[in-house]
Amino acid sequence: MPAKKPPFKDRAVEAAFAAFPQPARRGLLALRGLIFETAAATPSVGALEETLKWGQPAYLTPETKAGSTLRLGLPKDGGFALYAHCQTTIISDFRSLFPDAFAYDGNRAVRFDAGAALPREELTLLIRSALTYHLNKRG
Secondary structure: OOOOOOOOOOHHHHHHHHHOOOOHHHHHHHHHHHHHHHHHOOHHHOOOEEEEEOOEEEEEOOOOOOOOOEEEEOOOOOOEEEEEOOOOOHHHHHHHHOOOOOEEEOOOEEEEOOOOOOOHHHHHHHHHHHHOHHHHHHO
């Protein structure tokens, strides 16, 4: 089942997505849908805010402050990526679960080839861990 496609509430975010080249845009929109779907299925996340940080679509949990920011963007050498704050353990924890299943950019991103299929189940784990990062670190 494909990720839900919520409407854009922020015209600047919508314009950022429109500016991404195809087929990277298709992958980034799929990640966006998966982020919203995962947030909706995880009650401790609360309302999700979609905004721009450094010109990239970013996802925050301002209501609960449960999560660490996720961003979507294009690496300089191609493809597309899901970025997490590099001073968290989000990417390194994910890499310990799936060391060879993904391409990583240090502790800051999981990278994808443009046009690649996204493994929803695994990425849901990554997204949920980011959106609840501060809850997990407190407990």
